[in-house]
Amino acid sequence: MSVKAFELVLAVERELLMGDKPRINIECIECCGKNIYIGTNDCFLHHFLLEEKSSSKGNPAFAAQKQLQRHLGLKKPVNELKAASALNRLIVLCDNTIMVVNMLNLEPVPSGAKIKGVVTFTVNENPVNGDPFCVEIGVISVKKRTIQIYMVYEDRVQIVKELSTPEQPSAIGLDGYFLCLALTTQYIILNYNTGASQDLFPYDSEERKPIVKRIGREEFLLAAPGGLGMFATAAGISQRAPVRWSENVIGAAVCFPYVVALDEGFITVHSMLDQQLKQTLSFRDGHILQDFEGKVVLTTTKAVYVLVPLPLERQIQDLLASHRVEEALVLAEGARRNIPKDKFQVMYRRILQQAGFIQFGRLQFSEAKEHFRKGHLDVRELISLYPLLLPTTSTFTRSHPPLHEFADLNHLTQGDQKKILKCKRFLISYLSEIRSTEVANGYRDDVDTALLKLYAEANHESLLDLLVSENACVLMDSVPWLEKHKKFFALGLLYHYNGQDDAAVQLWMQIVNGELHDDTRADLYEYIVDFLTFSSKQDLIWKYADWALQKNEKVGVQIFTKRPEDEEKKGKLNPDNVIKYLHKYSQAIILYLEHLVFEKNIQKEKFHSHLAALYLDRVLQLHSQSETPSEELSSSRTKLQNLLQKSNLYRVQLLLGKIKDTDLKFECAILYGKLEEYDKALHILVHQLKDFQAAERYCLWASEDKDPSYRQRLFHMLLALYMDPSISNDALVMAAVDLLNRHAEVFDAVRVLRLVPESWSVQLLCPFLSGAIRESMHSKRMSQVALGLARSENIIHKHEKMKSKGGPIFLSEKKGCQLCHNTFSEPEFVFHPSGIPIHTHCAAKRNRESPSRRQYPNVNNHT
Amino acid sequence: AKMKKPDVKLVILGDMNVGKTSLLHRYIERKFKDTISTVGGAFFLKQWGPYNISIWDTAGREQFHGLGSMYCRGAAAVILTYDVTNWQSLVELEQRFLSLTDTANSDCIFAIVGNKADLTNLKAAAAETGEERESNGNLAGAQFPASPKMHKQVQPEDAVALYHRILRYKMLEEKCSPPAEAMCFETSAKTGYNVDLLFERVFDMVVPGILKKKTEAMSNTVDLEDCSDMQRTKLGCCG
């Protein structure tokens, strides 16, 4: 496919050059700035100034002004021309001789510097020797198989090197030390400094004219077999793929990123980036094609043309306009090096965006996405293609000139619903991907609102995720949309996110009540309760708790019982208010009080009393309803008993008053126990309930955490009840025996033995007796152990004391008493507090003499 | 796009129509589509880990034969491709293409690839991916040959034998070179059979060479060991 990369513009018309003389032809040409030099077959040199100007239509145009023409004094054509502008010289090849002429007046230099025997020559544009006052040229000599290197100065020439080649050379290129030569059968690279040569590839130079064109640092473009344009580096490798020319190419040049070639009928333009033929211009009688400082100049035998490149951006836009995305991108990428970085970036991003939209139009979403991403597309450009997605508050307007040709999605898909759906799915994935990246910076509102709308419309599960996480959905725009798509639950979430909890709960309540339909959540009621539980807004709680409790007390009360632990900080609900509020919900209030008493462990009499009273009411109520004990009743009783036993806070008397006249005997006994009226309690258990095991358990319970004598007292009390001579019966006797045998260790054995009637056999009480003996043995041994331990502890202390008093005192006849200074004759002595031994009699005497304290002579004085 | 400097070069050689372009296209674009006869040569840059690998697709036509040596100059790996249904295409590798590799690196790696395996091998024919069939769309793309459509002319043993002859030609010691089993493939550009395996194995084998080149460039020293190695190999072969 073609692209318009160049425009062919006439620069010097035939009229200006040769008038109507038919036999005069252009032989060679040179451009240097605005100067054009032309050599003709009649040995003339012409000099023109070329002004670039635009025609009325904005197309490029040139005006040439003739400066000078000069005959070189021979009858031969001027073969080649090269400007050495730094020297102000033209190097001219005519009649196998190179001469040097002045660039301005075209006169040969006075010194008459010449090189004879030259077939063709080339200028080294990248000489190793960087002397600015000379030009290095490579020459194919008329001498067989000979290359020469010369330096051309202002008015002299100097040979540097002469080399011979294996075959006759016919074309020459030069860069650095590297000569690129077309020989008879092949191209070679020849290093004129080292003499090393490198074969490139075979080419029959006799069959077809070879082309050697230096295109850059150490790189050449060569005509290859089969009409190829091959690239070769000085190292002998190809770094770019070849381009395909016709078989008869006359000349070639590079104007990045294009290779331009001329054959008999056409100018062809290939891209170096993808090797494709991009443009063909018809050009009859083509004679020369050469590039000068980036400008491509062509001639016929009669006139001069310039191939003016179209601005790259225009070329790219042309490609994009014909939807040739890949080529456009390759071209843009290729231009990266030739355009200032920031300018390139702006241009390139826009191209990427345009490319993305073209691909989007083809539903090539992954490619489109990649280009949108790389091109830093303002996502709103994309969103705006979808009708109604951008919020009404959005300030977005599409960029101008537009990035694409689509009015909207309907236009793009021609109303194809399947395609529309695909586009929507793509936008969903794209927006959800970028919404939390910097791509969305600055217009999160637009992105999130669009996403919400897409989710709602597509019934997408991520709608809820969007709304429960941080988002920027615009409320005003989203509400009607969610309503339209009956996403009431989601709408509630949106209200909540925007701080409108009341509206949220109101809406959800309507769903639960069946006034609105949205089955997003089957457990919406529980959800609302949970919501209220974790809400810190008290007025909201009070407003909706009634509704929640009326639906289900057990669940509803969780609003109060499951409140988060950290609520303290935010101002927590006052339990008294809650209790007052829950008054009318018999089940809920019990659950709440249980929460306070058992979970929160609140030690307040009124909660405990209240709960106990409620338990009691419940038990009594159930009790009165049916004679036969139900499961509910027994569990209620267990709860009541449990509370009565475990709690010490409730008002015993109050409850006792309520219970006394009912047949909740056991509970009554517990209450007596709380009052420490154990005789009454035990009496109930033994005589009214006749539940001896319960009585025993009772004693154990009531004496829990108390000292052993307390327990002993209770057990004796129970024993006394059993053995009450006034109401003696067998069952009680057996109970007494069992009690004794089971709890032998608790009783005071001596007291028991006094109580036991004579008639009881030892066998009967055997377990008790052995238990009692064991107990007393045990306590005896325990006290012995304790005694032993105490003694040894005492010894340890003594030992410590001795140790801290110091070592032994040595006493001998040589040692004297510090008081009388006589020696010791007997082992007795007194150990003076200052650590010296003295005679016992001296000590006694001293005590007698001075009862008050006195300074003793220092021991050290006598050593 | 293709302006990055390649770290290493890989060249695909073989007679025209064996499927060189198709193989490369399958690997790079993950598709099989009609190719036009390659003119002169073409190349792709493949990013492989931190490296850029340039892969040259050459023209099998006689007319462009002379360019082969230049493409091979400095190559780190050469993929010699034949068509399993065409015995002559294997013969050509040895007669016409092997000498082009004289300009390749001395430690160049060789792979021998018999393409169009789908025509003779049921497994290769069935390798086509689901995604591929879908994108092909038409029924023809989805049908499997009930039996191999064409006669297989080149057996894997023939390729292995060629591989050994190549090592001998290159005077490379057998035990210092990758084994034949690792370097002889049967592929199908049409179904993608073994295509990734081929390229990735070759890439993995050239990576150490890149590293070596880089460290050598840094230390700028001559690897004496390498030279003596070469000499030994040559002596061994002449004897």
Ligand SMILES: Nc1nc2c(ncn2[C@@H]2O[C@H](COP(=O)(O)OP(=O)(O)O)[C@@H](O)[C@H]2O)c(=O)[nH]1
């Ligand atoms: N059946 C089959 N045909 C193939 C395969 N690879 C290539 N072809 C066909 O063989 C012909 C030549 O392929 P091409 O890649 O141009 O070969 P090249 O000249 O070596 O580059 C084309 O018609 C391809 O469709 C393959 O694996 N299986």
Ligand SMILES: [Mg+2]
């Ligand atoms: Mg091909």
